[in-house]
Structure formats: structure tokens, C-alpha cells
Amino acid sequence: MKRPVALRLYAALGAAALAAAAGVVLSIPEASAATGGVTGFATQNGGTTGGAGGQTVQASTGTAIHTALCTRASSSTPIIIQVSGTINHGNTTKVSGDSCNTAADKIELKEISNVTIIGVGGGAVFDQLGIHIRDSSNIIIQNVTVRNVKKSGSPLSNGGDAIGMESTVRNIWVDHVTLEASGGEAEGFDGLFDMKDNTQYVTLSYSILRNSGRGGLIGSSESDTSNGFVTFHHNLYENIDSRTPLLRGGIAHIYNNSYVSLHESGINSRAGARAKVDNNYFRNSKDVLGTFYTDQAGYWQVSGNIFDNVTWSSPGEDTNPAGPNVQSNTSVSIPYAYTLDGASCVPNIVSQTAGANKGLQVSNGNCVPQTPTTTPPTGSSPTPTRTASPNPTTPAPTTPAPPSGTNLSIGAGADGSSKASGTSYGNVRDGDMNTYWSPAGSTGSISIKWGSATSVSRINIREHSGAAGAIGSWRIVNADNGAVLRTGSGAGSFTFAQTSLKKITFEITSANGTPRVAEYETYAS
Template structure:
């Protein structure tokens, strides 16, 4: 396993210029001002040539559903800044080479989801996406090099478990994805990697996904559930999540230094899924996943000790940036 002493996780990379290092108060914590050209520091999205999104392209600010839908289409490099609360229906398909970034904590998408399908090099950051009916809040399908960072994803648990679909589903041989600093909360079936037990021919050898420094709370299941893929899950904080990490259908998962509070099944296997775990705090529950073979990943990272995870994640994960 490779570690780097110069990489510090928990917050996205900050630009070196003085204006991007200012901080301001928000939600009782210190909100970091970030750069629209940030790239992921670690995770599978740094592989396969890396993920830069719309860096080098034009920058557009959008404040309506129609403006948003138009700006994210096509494959030319572009940075789209979301200013304010947008409402709509159904889903919006994103083109390649895009950075879609919420301007501040007031940036949100309600009632419609984002689909990243058959494209590459996409960054989605600092948005609240909620109560999407008829599809996933964020769907990544047949896409490569995607960084999902500092999102707040939620619905509610007042409805039936099938009323909403997933908050973040990564399917159909999507690959080289990093999910970081995201707040998943108040949902039944949260995050799925690999959509079907019968899709092994397409998915095997793909679905390489990293989840780190995310906050999962009031979730019933899929934190995440992984079929066929390769997952690295570290420094996540789980609170009142019934079924946490489910490895299945030949998936290989490396699970390190996560914290679970109030979980009944923090890490478990179904249908010959496998995991290697170390440094986790399962909160007194039992991890029952079958032992796997994934003991290292190809990128550098630094994992915080489990005792440090709560303070690093809670209050930081979610749409807590400012641009």
C-alpha cells in the first residue's frame, strides 16, 4: 500500500494564490474558499490520466434550470457555476470535460438529477441535490474519470423505500471515480456500484471507485453496495446506518479507518463479495465480509486514524465550500 506524507485528506486541494485561501464562517464551522480548477488529490479519479473537468474552458454562471441544462451539454471544456436554488424535473445529462460547481452553500438542485453517461472527465462539486423522483440524484453510467466532491445528497424516509431511487449510483462499467467529502443522509437505498447481478460481462474489470471522507447518516442501506467492482473505502463516518458496506458478486473492497455508530451490519458479503479491512471502528457491531485479496491501490493517500475521522468529516463533508 502506498502512502504519501505530503497528501492530507479531508478537504479538497486549495489553490496557492492568496485569494483562494480566505476562510469565512458557515454552519458553525470554517468554510474553505476553493478554486474552480481544483482536481482530485487521490482516489481512482487520479488514475487513467487524471480528472480535470472543465479546466481551461470558459466559465459560465447559471441561475435557472434552463440555463443549467444548456450549459452542461456538449463536450467542450467548460466550468459551470451554479448560483442559487434551481428546481426542475427528471434529469439533466452532462457532457464531457465539465466542472459543475455550486457557488456557495445556497447552490442546490431540487426535483431533478444529474446523469453522467457515456462521457469522461467530469467534476461535480459543492451542490445540494435533493428529492429526485423517478431517477437517481446522481447517476454515473459508462463514464470514466469522474470526481464527485462536497455534495449534500438527500431525500427523506417518510415515503416507501422505493419511492426514491439512489442518491449516487455508479453503474454500467463506469470507471475511475472518486467520491469525497460528501454528506449522504435521510435516504433508504443510498449508493450502488453495479446495478444488477446479471451484468458481470459488462462490469467486470471496471467499476473502480474510491469513497473517502464522506458522512453517511440516517441511511438504511447501500453505504455503498458494490457488485463486480474494485472499491477503496476509507475515513468515512457512518451514523445510524443500518446496513453499511455490502460487497457482492465478486467485488474486491479495501476498507480502512472508517467509523460506524449505530450500524447493525457495518461490512458484510453477499453472493461471494470480498473485503480486506483494517483500522476500522465498527462500534461494537461485527464485520462479516469474506476475506478478499485487495490489499493495495495504485495511487497515494494518507488515511487518518479512526479516532480522528469524526472531527475531520462531520461539519466538513457536504456543500461547505465557497468559490
């Protein structure tokens, strides 16, 4: 049983009603929201754009949010929902429609995609009402407060999670939010930010998580290891007992976060999870990193962290703290670009930028806050003043300078998803432009593989002359862990962050005919 956490009082953020009845207003807003640009693992797997390009809707009730989702042309029609006022059980009802699947006791984002929910005006507070994402993809949640969501007692909502994700969820960006409780499990609260049952490619950035028994988890049990590829950066974890986060399997990148008053444990890597923990600041806390409450070990790679008045337990059967002599016990490859603020200034930059109603400010990479550009009134995707990661969908030129160095594919193995009659996987690594591989249909994947980990940062796809221009869109995938290294279109030479792997896959996701890959070259640089 977790200890009670001191109750904090919060002032409700008032806002005038935007409309009567359901409270939905279709408009071009006068004061549009800002964004610093999607970062972290949410940039991978095709990227996260939310409702960019869709209709902008204003809502001041939970019913209005559900109505906006249910009146779209389809469950994937892009939409930006601008929220103001207090959303609670009293103004949230179930709404039905062909493009939605909602509920009365939570904000339900189920079996949908391409949605942005963003707080505007005087602020948006989800009071005792959680946000539940299930069987959904490409969702952005920004600039909102979610508080005092309960799993026991009254009123109940979303299993007690402030924001909860489960059951095949992909590409979620949660940014500049404040998630808070008024106690621990004994007081009826659960996690602030939970992911389970196959949730992947998530980023939590510039947010506050506080006054709770549980910060959040990745994986609901030691057997739920299908989750991962999650980034946590520039967040404040304050006055929390444990789970900042709890990791069961998968990969997490945790950098530039400020941790204050973690009472029992912090980053808890278990059941084979691997965490890259960079330039964080831990203060006045206990057991901030390690494997706790299980004998199923997890792993971590550490650099640049500051441990200020941190105490550590002695190792035991179910306790394996990383400190006091904190060392790496694994290596984690990160497929996207990012800039690290120095750990010494993390508490200051996080205090200025993290949480709702902070102007969506971000760090400039040197611990200085900056205000990004505003979203155009049409709701189209903005051009930020700074983006921490490159656009993964920008294709490289189709006629680049040929790569130099050793083609690592020569002498390696090859396999794929399928092959057309008369073609072979091995044809892509034989140095002969007259032989080739084609998928059995118009799309498919071809892989190069090695017996031991090999560093790769560039591939060169050379088409057979008989099908030049047939390759449409594609993904480059680290087949060891499923991470998407790059996406684009057309044949050519493509670079990405240097990655150590045993197998790299070129997956053709669309084509202008039958692709013919004559050579799939791989290079270290």
C-alpha cells in the same frame, strides 16, 4: 421493502437571479471556487480535470445549465458552470444543440466530456431534480446539494437517483456535495449515488449522504460487473438503511468515512467485488460490512476501522457478515498515493469538512481541516495547498539513473497488441539492445507476464538506437484489472506504487514515428 426514514426539513438556499430568460451569464467571477485537488481512482486513467481551462459560465436555472452545454463549440469543449440558487423542474427544460443531449426532467450530462459543475455564492440546490451522467467522461461536480429525487410519485427524475452514472462513464470526481432524501423506496426514493453499465474511475469525497433507504450502488445486477475503480473517502453516511455502498464486481477503496445509523446493512460486497476498507468509523449501526441478500460472495481487505456499538446478524444462506470478528479475505492493490487520518478522529474531521457549503475544506492528513487555495479567475487548473495523490501525468526524466536489482522480465513471457514485420514480443526481454519490438502502426502495447503474481514497482523502457525519441505518450497498466499505474511520455525509468500482478502492459498512445522498444525491464523496487 425498506423502512421509511425520518423526514428532515431543509432551508432553501436563496440566491438572486443572475440573468433573465435562460439565466446564462458569461463572466470572470469575483468570488471563485476552491478545490482541494482530485483524489483516488479519479486520478487514474489519464486523470480528471473537468472543465479546467475552459470558459466560465454562471447559471441559476436548469435551462441555463443545459444552454451552457449546448452552446459550446463541441461536446468536448471544456467549460466550468458555476451554479447558484435552486434548480428544479420549474426552471429546467430540454435544450438542443450539436454539443449536447439534454432532457427536461433531469440535469442531463450525456455524450459529453470536460465539464465542471460547481456551486458558488449562497449555494446551489438541485431540488427534486437529479444529475444524470451517461456515455460521458471527465466530469467534476462540486459544492452542490441534491435532494428528494424521486423514481415514483411526483415529480419524477432520473430514475430516483440523486446522482446517477451509466453506460460507459469514465473519470468522474464528485466532491463536497450533500445528497439527501426524505425516506426510502416506499416513499418514492432510490439511490443517492449510483453507478452501472460500465462506469469506472470515480471518486466521491468529502460528501454527505443521508436520510435515504439506499446510499448507492456499483452495478445494477449480479451480472453487471463491468463497473469499478471507485474511491469513497471522508464522506458521512447517516440515517441510511443499506448500500453504503453495494458493490457488484470491481474494486473499491473505502477509507476515512464516518458511518452513523445504518439500519439494515452497510458496505455490501457481492458478486466478486473487492473492497479495501481502511480507517473508517462505524457507529450505532448494523451489519456494516459483508455480503448480504445474495449467495454470490464478495471480498474485503480491512485495517484500522473502529466499530462503535455495531451489531451483527448470524451467518445464513444469503447473509455473510464480516463481523463480529472482522478479518480480511482478500488483498487489494491501490495504484495511487493517499494519506490516512486516524480512525478515532474521523467523525470530527468529516463533520467539519464534508458536504456542500463547508468552504471546500479538506483534511491535512492529521485530522485538521484546512482551506485550499482558490481557483484562478480564468478557470484554469488551480494549485492546491494539499493534494492527496500525485499528478499521474507528470513524466519522469528521460535520462534517470538506471535501476538496480533483478530484471524480472528475463525469463518471463511477453505479448502485445500487434507487432511489425520482423519484430517480436520476446525481443523486449532478451537482454539484447540490437533486437526490438515495434507495433504494427504508430501506437500499440507490449506486455510482460508471469505465471504467478509478481510484485513490481518500476519499469525501464529502453528504445532501440534506430528510433530514439519516437515514443510519445504512454500508460502503464495493471493488465490483471485494468488499473492505470502511471502515465507520461518518452522512454526511461518509471516508478509507481508497488503492485502485485501477473501481467503489466506498456501502452504507447502517441508516437513521433515508429516506436522501437529494445528492452522492457521490470523491477520489484
